[in-house]
Amino acid sequence: MAISKKRRRRGCLSFIFIIGFLLGFPFLWDRALDRFYAGRIYEPATLPRAETAIVFGARVYSSGRLSSMLRDRVQRAIDLYHAGQVDRLIVSGGVYDDGTSEPVAMKNYAIAQGVPEVAIVVDEGGLRTYDTCYRANAVYGVTEAVLVTQDFHLPRALFTCGALGINAHGLSADLRTYSERSMQFSESREFAAKLRALYDVVRRQPPSILSS
Template identity: 40%
Template structure:
């Protein structure tokens, strides 16, 4: 085998390896950059929007929200109290009768003073992509504030904007509040989730697991 061919092959393999390593990082930087002016970290900074969308983040065995989910709901409630939003869409996983994120979110928001008439539930928000897709198609959301932890916020804002919702986001605390081991796991997983989001949004455009009739936000 000619020496030049071996060198060429090794160089090609190096380029492929570098691309594999760098692509997730570059996509993450890209999404953070293009959503930078749409992400806020203090309630007082968030512009008025008709709807807040709260993404699910797990419930305990007794049906109460995990600390991450509680923070998200509290952020939405604070926006509601300040009059920055008028309706709240709770979107999450209710894949089995025993597991219901959205009812836990609703009950917690009601305990904090939000009337049930201003809360809408999306029981089939099984992923960020599905939540954004359904918010637009099933609930007719045109503009919204998205509420989730800071590490997840760029992907959420990017996804909803690409699916036709004029979205901004409120990032709730993550690093410094939750255990470093947990945050490392979530942050590393987010890199892979960004790749999946790019594929779903720009290439595959899958339908959600469930669609159903139009419900609106009234």
């Protein structure tokens, strides 16, 4: 009887521990990514030179106008190109149901700012961060790159690209103060996306669009 009670007690404690771990792990993982990759995020003056800058997609309006966050990402990459810190830009994103292409809009903006078209790779298969990183390495042969995106997104992007064979350096594209609503949405979405990133790199499933 005493042994049975001890076993039940141990079983109950084990169950509580497992539940606590499962509930706490997402928060620990979120913190761990932010802290670990803080040292891989640079200012332009200290950024290591790389052949390629990868610019992650974000919202584009039907008119072709870039959202504030996306415009800042592309502008940062343009500045890198003109400063001679990168030789080419991979602009990566998706295509909407109405035909609006994030990468094409990004390319057009960069060309208007003086980046030659031959220095821009348009990747319309970058439906998610994982897809962009996977394709950069598997399709475009990237082994080292500067990742250009906002601060909240950089730890996940650095983790994902690094796990997929890219020596990645982060450059923040926070060139302005974004609306509170926009930041709340982005940061809440990022929390779940970091967990998905871990699942993705463990599973290593090729993206739905793999060819160039």
